Amino acid sequence: MSNPLFSDRHVDFLLREVLDLPGLLALPAFVEHSEETCAMYMDACRKVARQVLLPSYGPVDAAAPGLEAGGQVRLHRDMHEAHRTLVELGVLTAARPEAVGGTGLPMLATAASHAYLMAGNLAAYALEGLTTGAARLIESFGDDDLRARFMRKMYDGEWTGTMALTEPQAGSSLSDVATKATPAADGTFRISGTKVFISGGAHDVAENIIHLTLARIEGAPAGIKGVSLFAVPAKREVNGKLVDNDVLCSSVFHKVGWRGLPSVQLSFGDRGECHGWLVGAPHQGIKYMFQMMNEARLMVGLNAVASASVAFHAAIAYAQDRPQGRPLTAKDPTTPQIPIIEHADVRRMLLRQKAIVEGGLALLLECARLTDLSEHHPDPAERKAAFLLLDLLTPIAKTFPAEYGFEANTLAIQIHGGYGYTSEYPVEAWWRDQKLNTIHEGTSGIQGLDLLGRKMVAEGGAGLRDLAGRVTATLAKASQAGLPATLTEPLSAALQAWLQASATLGAKGATGDVDGMLRHSADYMSLASVTVVGWMWLRQAVAATNATDRDLAQGVDAAARYWMATEATKAPALAARIASGEDSYAALDPAWL
């Protein structure tokens, strides 16, 4: 069944009317680009997503690769074709500057276009996304030699890349990384250790894989301050030929979702012949990685939106097509059955998905816009403000679509009824995929701690103050546009609740009760999420008052009202719970469970 993946008219509305892509394109950094180039790239991505990626999704999901003799992992034929197509399309360097062979497209236009590719086949896109991320680490922190040795071929799509962080004993806790790096006479290092859950860590779509690996140089201080970043190729060049670099894929994980992209266990240096190249300065690995991690987290958020969106559109089509039951008031059993979309509860589930998917997309694209502004605005003060706000929004933009998106995917299955619980329809597969997004690149728990313990208090709460000012400005615009109090009051109250909870918890932290403060991070994340997404919906509602497309405008209005009435109104209760200090879980003895 054909699936649009996203609503084109909604995406175009976000870009033009809500997030002002034309204004962004007026910045000097984007002089080479125009709305036309952005629109053409968008069209190309939509086509590739619908015609090449989506048809490959089912076959790729059904045939997850396993480990073959000699550590070989062979990907599905369609993954090879997708890789060729995506490289040719230019996804690897779309948003990279011309200096490294890129096109310098605004992140806003890039993210909106790439969202379709993720929705079409997330495993195929991830291989490219990981490669760009890994190459970027070398671009940012490596020297010319490393750029020539590795980055160039990665950006050209000849080689792929991975992020090799996690070890069996060091998942969320990167300070416990134990992989060793021993200096060698030739200036490189010999790497030894084991990494797990390395996505794209072994495959046959490219001749080489560059693992951006965290390891500890012999004699380095314990903890985070002793971790360095290395580029470790699967094969290294010797006299112009690629030879085995002693990186062995020792197992392939059997995953619930993301089955097209193998996640593997890698053994480095079993024979003592694994060469690694230090990226940047020693002991700076975590700092470097964190810079990339924020971007990776936004990518996970966008992926979560995409997996929820493709399922949402499948649910709309199914609900319009599937006849079942009659109106509650119809008594005559011989009348034809009506499509299930006529039933109020099915419509409720569809509107909830729309509010989550399109609210989440607005948030992720706002983050993309802030990325552009933080890097390219000519005024340093504007760059700084955009950076602080982006920093605050990132953990929310990673967590909200993953947590709420999982619920949206559940609703898509629910609408498909019994069929949705079978593999006959793809909704169960997107639901399996979605679950990973609350786990990888920092679990939801880690994001809560990051939001409350780092981002909220950064620079004396400057990001939060700026955000409050922007929300207040949107509230004023909404009143001027004549939008009803049912849209503005819940958001206004939610914002106050968030500020109040921030003050309460900030005071706890300031008086040394850091544990007491951070125990409330999950509620705090929920409070921030319903408020920020409420802000996204109000901004859309304001923009929609000028929209000539009536269906679009009414859809935005319905979703905005739904969000304010059902979700934004939760904020004061969350703030009250935080203020009450209720944290019985903290005192829990495992024996009571």
Add this chain to the structure above:
Amino acid sequence: MKILVTVKRVTDYERKVKIKPDGSGFETEGMNFVPNPFDEIAVEEALRLTKEHGGDVVVVSIGPNDATQQIRQALAMGAQRGILVQAGELDSDAVARVLQKLVEKENPDLVLMGKQATDDDANQAGQLLAGYLGWPQATFASKTEGLESAEEKAQKPGVKVADGWASVAREADGGIETIKVQLPAVITTDLRLNHPRFASLPGIMKAKKKPIEEIPVASLGVDITPKVRVLKYEEPPARLAGVKVADVDELVNKLKNEAKVI
């Protein structure tokens, strides 16, 4: 060899077209426009042929100024330059007459066109153009039987050019027939001929610098008086719900007396 390819700006088939309440046309607000998919196949075939034989691909569109976007898309696929004839809505005959003028000016070895446009499905312009030029035509160029993938089709193309002749596998009733036409000729393309490439981002950036010549239709001195008048647009009737019949007799009865097809 020089190939002229036509690209029409049409409504996006992914979006629902809404007819204006008075039936005078369709709503353009919020509508997305794309290159006619049949024309993209013509562009792909032209690029394949010039890659094999050398030469240039010139893309022509007739339409509003916004149609430069569809020309740009063909340039992003790899065509060398574009021509926009600025005009309002023309019927197929006027289109053929305008193209005749351009062909006389450009002197191509081959004109490649989509067999029809997905908006009006007229399927006339190519045949009329060949008639006006007095050139041979091969319509509905397609693939050789049994070829499915892009690679297979590239190895055994439906259109082959050699020694001033083109051999064209074309869709005919009951199968594929292969005919030979002497160049210059007009060839129109059907859906199965090839898999058009996507406009890549590097291609899009290159296309920005490729020239597009703009020609007001009035300057061509062509009679574009419509021969076809549009009276009204209306939606096709909604499909009625199906019915279950009890037995064969009832089915035959309904086919005979209600549907009146037997």
